[in-house]
Amino acid sequence: MTLGAVMVPLGLAFGTLAGLPMAGLYASLFPLIVFALFCSSRQLVLGPDATMATFVAVSVAPLAGGDPVRLASLAGLLAIFIGVICVGAGLLRLGFMADFLAKPVIIGFMNGLAVVVVAGQLKNIFGFDAGGDTTLDKIVAAFRNLEQTNWPTFFLAAACVVIILAMGRWTPHIPGPVVVLILSIVAAAVFGLTAYGVTLVGEIPSGLPSLQIPSFSISDVGTMIPLAFAATLLVFSDTVAIGRGFAARNHYQIDANKEIIALGLSNAASALTQGMPVGGSGSRTAIVDSMRSYTQLAGVVAAITVAVVLLFLTPLISWLPNAALGGILVAAAYGLCDIAGFRALLKFRKWGFVIALTVFVGVVAIGLMEGILIGVGFSLVLLVYAVTLPHDCVIGKADDGFFDMAFRPDARAIPGFAIYRFPGPLFFANSGRFRSRVEELTQNTEVPVHTFVLDASMIIGTDFTACETLIDVNEELGKRGIRFTLAQVRANVRETFERGGVIESLGEVSIFHSIEEAIDTTGSDRSNRRRKHDR
Numbered sequence: 001m002t003l004g005a006v007m008v009p010l011g012l013a014f015g016t017l018a019g020l021p022m023a024g025l026y027a028s029l030f031p032l033i034v035f036a037l038f039c040s041s042r043q044l045v046l047g048p049d050a051t052m053a054t055f056v057a058v059s060v061a062p063l064a065g066g067d068p069v070r071l072a073s074l075a076g077l078l079a080i081f082i083g084v085i086c087v088g089a090g091l092l093r094l095g096f097m098a099d100f101l102a103k104p105v106i107i108g109f110m111n112g113l114a115v116v117v118v119a120g121q122l123k124n125i126f127g128f129d130a131g132g133d134t135t136l137d138k139i140v141a142a143f144r145n146l147e148q149t150n151w152p153t154f155f156l157a158a159a160c161v162v163i164i165l166a167m168g169r170w171t172p173h174i175p176g177p178v179v180v181l182i183l184s185i186v187a188a189a190v191f192g193l194t195a196y197g198v199t200l201v202g203e204i205p206s207g208l209p210s211l212q213i214p215s216f217s218i219s220d221v222g223t224m225i226p227l228a229f230a231a232t233l234l235v236f237s238d239t240v241a242i243g244r245g246f247a248a249r250n251h252y253q254i255d256a257n258k259e260i261i262a263l264g265l266s267n268a269a270s271a272l273t274q275g276m277p278v279g280g281s282g283s284r285t286a287i288v289d290s291m292r293s294y295t296q297l298a299g300v301v302a303a304i305t306v307a308v309v310l311l312f313l314t315p316l317i318s319w320l321p322n323a324a325l326g327g328i329l330v331a332a333a334y335g336l337c338d339i340a341g342f343r344a345l346l347k348f349r350k351w352g353f354v355i356a357l358t359v360f361v362g363v364v365a366i367g368l369m370e371g372i373l374i375g376v377g378f379s380l381v382l383l384v385y386a387v388t389l390p391h392d393c394v395i396g397k398a399d400d401g402f403f404d405m406a407f408r409p410d411a412r413a414i415p416g417f418a419i420y421r422f423p424g425p426l427f428f429a430n431s432g433r434f435r436s437r438v439e440e441l442t443q444n445t446e447v448p449v450h451t452f453v454l455d456a457s458m459i460i461g462t463d464f465t466a467c468e469t470l471i472d473v474n475e476e477l478g479k480r481g482i483r484f485t486l487a488q489v490r491a492n493v494r495e496t497f498e499r500g501g502v503i504e505s506l507g508e509v510s511i512f513h514s515i516e517e518a519i520d521t522t523g524s525d526r527s528n529r530r531r532k533h534d535r
Helices: 002-018 021-026 030-038 050-064 068-091 095-099 103-120 122-126 135-144 151-170 176-191 218-249 256-272 282-290 297-312 322-336 339-348 350-366 368-388 431-442 464-479 491-499 502-506 515-534
Strands: 393-398 401-404 417-421 424-426 451-455 459-462 483-487
Touching: 002 021, 002 050, 002 176, 002 282, 002 297, 002 322, 030 256, 030 297, 050 068, 050 103, 050 218, 050 322, 050 368, 068 095, 068 218, 068 256, 095 218, 095 256, 103 122, 103 135, 103 322, 103 339, 103 350, 103 368, 122 135, 122 151, 122 322, 135 350, 151 176, 151 322, 176 322, 218 256, 218 282, 218 368, 282 297, 282 322, 339 350, 350 368, 368 424, 417 431, 417 515, 431 451, 431 464, 451 515, 459 491, 464 483, 464 491, 464 502, 483 502, 483 515, 491 502
Parallel strands: 417 451, 424 459, 451 483
Antiparallel strands: 393 401, 393 417
16 A cells, blocks of 8 residues: 555656656556566566656657647557567567666666656756757756746755655655655645645546557557667566566566566556556565565555545645656656766776766767667677677696686696687687687797697587688698697587588597597697607
8 A cells, every 4th residue: 555655646757757647647557457467576566667757758759749649649559569569579588688788788878867857857846947859958948047946846846855865765664755745735735835836736537547549540650669669678678677686685586578478468558548658666666575565466456556546536636736746756866876886887897887978978968769779789789799709718737627827827838739718609700709819829839839629618609600610720720730629519519510510620539528638639649640750
């Protein structure tokens, strides 16, 4: 019931942010029940959040041309497409997509999103609308017209932010948004705040939403599909990350594929009941976790609580000041900020910090959709970089085995041998680097190399290009009198090598179970050939 009480102001606030106040409340009803039926998480709570609300406000609202009915239809269509994509991805076992966005990208995006949310609430905070299309425009316009500020509105919004943040820190078991909701309604009614220029939410319809399929045209479908893919990647990554976090904290596991199917069905349920796109909510989940709730029954009861409010208490909500909604959203935006994440990236690797900062600037200066595309692009670059330039190593012999010489000072190179370990997949994107490293390790050495041993224990897969590269390397080394051997080849990789002609090119006599066997056998063969030559 406490969760449901929190969801009322949050749903109304995020709905207002998206331009659809009631859609935020409606999205706090049936999606929770559907999610409870199909998800694998015991605690994760769904609902409208800052990410999806801002996405609708920035990417979908401009397409509606100021028509609230059309905006509601487009938001519902977006939720349906998110649902279809999620269910399809879940059935295809694509839950790993949740890990696709790299951490620097997420940090940059979430901090940028916080600025976008605050910029969208400047009119509710200062009491005037200075205009502006982009986030930067809104910020600049607001500060250029500060003389128009309605100070009662500003102080009310500031007080709401302070109360929520203070209670979140010192009395976390008492929901700050609910306290702000009650106090601001009482203040508006008792002190007549409208006489001081403070605007109210006003009358909102009571009752539960009816089943309704969003109306749309064929052109709308073509426009919304790209947006839906971007939104799905965001909402699913966020949802699974939150679910996994609380699951790890309370010692249980979730199934990412079940989560994506449940998320898809919940978004479809939201669309069919006049709601907006929904995703996992960290703040709502934290509430049930703090009260030691470990079943989805909490979400179901919360949905019932919201329904009771919609049926019987909407006249009271009409007294809610818009400044209070703005304060609630600014407090939520503060929770999105991760300055510590920026500092950690700067300390760990500067390129990660640069990526996060670039995505942040893209979200704030260009737009939310563009920021997402920048993030996806950087994720692809990071992925390609990781698999193209893996941490390979030169192996040396120590008293207790064979080790990376860069990390074991006591490991020494064996004269005449070049032992090389290549990790990860060996495929078209890194075959050139592999060839270069082989040439580097077999040329200009103090003792001429007569045997090259490729430790394949960490090669997890390969392709036809890599097989051709290995065959070419074998031939090139053979012309220089260097024997090319493989050691510790995985079964699945050996099968691929056989189909690609690598085994036939090298011969079974050049495939060994261990590095030690490769060195002993090739060393013995070389000694035998030398004795025969001497005779």
